[in-house]
Amino acid sequence: MLTPIDLRSDTVTRPTAAMRAAMSSAEVGDDQYGEDPSTNRLQARVAEMLGKEAAVWLPSGTMANQVALRTLTRPGDEVVASRESHAAWHEVGGAAANAGVQIHEIGRGGIFTGEELRAATKPRNFAIFPMTTLVQVENTHNRAGGVVVPQPEVLRICAVARELGLATFLDGARLWNASAASGLPLDTLAQPFDLVAVAFSKGLGAPGGSMLAGSKELIATADRHRRRLGGAMRQNGIFSAAALHALDNHMAHLPEDHAHARVFAERLLAGAPVQLDLATVQTNIVVFHLPASLALDASALSALARERGVLVNAFGPRTVRAVTHLDVSLQQCERAADVLIALLAM
Numbered sequence: 531m532l533t534p535i536d537l538r539s540d541t542v543t544r545p546t547a548a549m550r551a552a553m554s555s556a557e558v559g560d561d562q563y564g565e566d567p568s569t570n571r572l573q574a575r576v577a578e579m580l581g582k583e584a585a586v587w588l589p590s591g592t593m594a595n596q597v598a599l600r601t602l603t604r605p606g607d608e609v610v611a612s613r614e615s616h617a618a619w620h621e622v623g624g625a626a627a628n629a630g631v632q633i634h635e636i637g638r639g640g641i642f643t644g645e646e647l648r649a650a651t652k653p654r655n656f657a658i659f660p661m662t663t664l665v666q667v668e669n670t671h672n673r674a675g676g677v678v679v680p681q682p683e684v685l686r687i688c689a690v691a692r693e694l695g696l697a698t699f700l701d702g703a704r705l706w707n708a709s710a711a712s713g714l715p716l717d718t719l720a721q722p723f724d725l726v727a728v729a730f731s732k733g734l735g736a737p738g739g740s741m742l743a744g745s746k747e748l749i750a751t752a753d754r755h756r757r758r759l760g761g762a763m764r765q766n767g768i769f770s771a772a773a774l775h776a777l778d779n780h781m782a783h784l785p786e787d788h789a790h791a792r793v794f795a796e797r798l799l800a801g802a803p804v805q806l807d808l809a810t811v812q813t814n815i816v817v818f819h820l821p822a823s824l825a826l827d828a829s830a831l832s833a834l835a836r837e838r839g840v841l842v843n844a845f846g847p848r849t850v851r852a853v854t855h856l857d858v859s860l861q862q863c864e865r866a867a868d869v870l871i872a873l874l875a876m
């Protein structure tokens with residue numbers, strides 16, 4: 531059986547031999563005592579890359595988001611986020627279950643404006659409204675197709691937030707991709723936010739881990755919430771060594787992933803009657819829609835593609851997502867597009 535071309539997610543990458551070597555020789559200690567040298571090194575490095583005072587390790591991006599909410603809100607609060615944000619769609623209702631907050635989704639295409647935030651923020655002096663206390667930006671935006679949120683709008687959003695007394699959180703699981711695509715440094719993208727989350731397990735190709743970065747004070751609070759949720763680990767250096775290796779060796783590969791996504795998208799669009807806005811193909815994610823005129827819906831297409839060795843995600847009844855990453859070549863992306871084109875011509 532041929533190895534499938536797996537475009538379901540950039541999380542499916544396996545550690546390379548060099549990454550495994552870095553993991554096996556990692557210096558480790560008990561991270562709950564702050565004695566894991568590799569994790570301490572990674573935390574200091576990521577804090578510096580993001581231009582923040584401190585950073586703390588978390589086992590997953592989902593937990594990073596939960597901890598951010600608990601750090602910056604109180605139960606009963608309202609959080610403003612982009613429509614179809616990861617926090618609202620992909621975290622099993624964790625915002626409500628773990629932080630007791632409700633999410634108000636605004637904007638379109640993964641983006642909202644500072645003025646839309648102002649309109650969505652509920653006045654504090656009205657007794658029946660929830661308190662709007664946090665705005666969250668997802669950059670790049672997954673369900674919108676990996677789009678980069680324009681930094682001028684980010685600055686307007688965060689200026690409105692400060693004016694209205696809201697805290698600011700950047701879900702930057704794929705901030706590395708946003709930086710590679712926009713050419714803006716990571717610390718520029720992170721600067722306007724109180725807390726920033728990044729992930730090592732997506733495009734960087736490490737087996738796990740995320741980090742929250744912010745002021746020393748906020749990170750100390752985040753660390754308490756992390757421990758309370760059971761997210762503090764022990765000889766975590768095995769994971770941190772993989773993340774350090776990824777920062778050294780895999781960051782430079784991201785523009786290639788983006789180019790591969792572009793080739794896949796253009797080839798698919800040229801060969802099949804799918805709805806695909808090429809303007810959304812800015813990074814490593816391609817989200818496209820199957821018009822009602824096509825016989826196949828998203829789950830039928832993904833099932834048939836699987837039989838032909840191509841894995842994609844049915845993201846909605848007629849919406850499909852493909853993601854490029856370290857473990858797929860240009861040729862494999864071209865072949866995957868051709869398989870989908872052939873299926874859609876049936």
Ligand SMILES: *Cc1c(COP(=O)(O)O)cnc(C)c1O
Pocket residue numbers: 589590591592593595616617668669670672701702703704729731739740
């Ligand atoms: C993947 C992702 C997360 C969650 O990360 P996990 O490590 O899978 O829990 C959070 N936010 C965004 C935008 C993501 O893409």
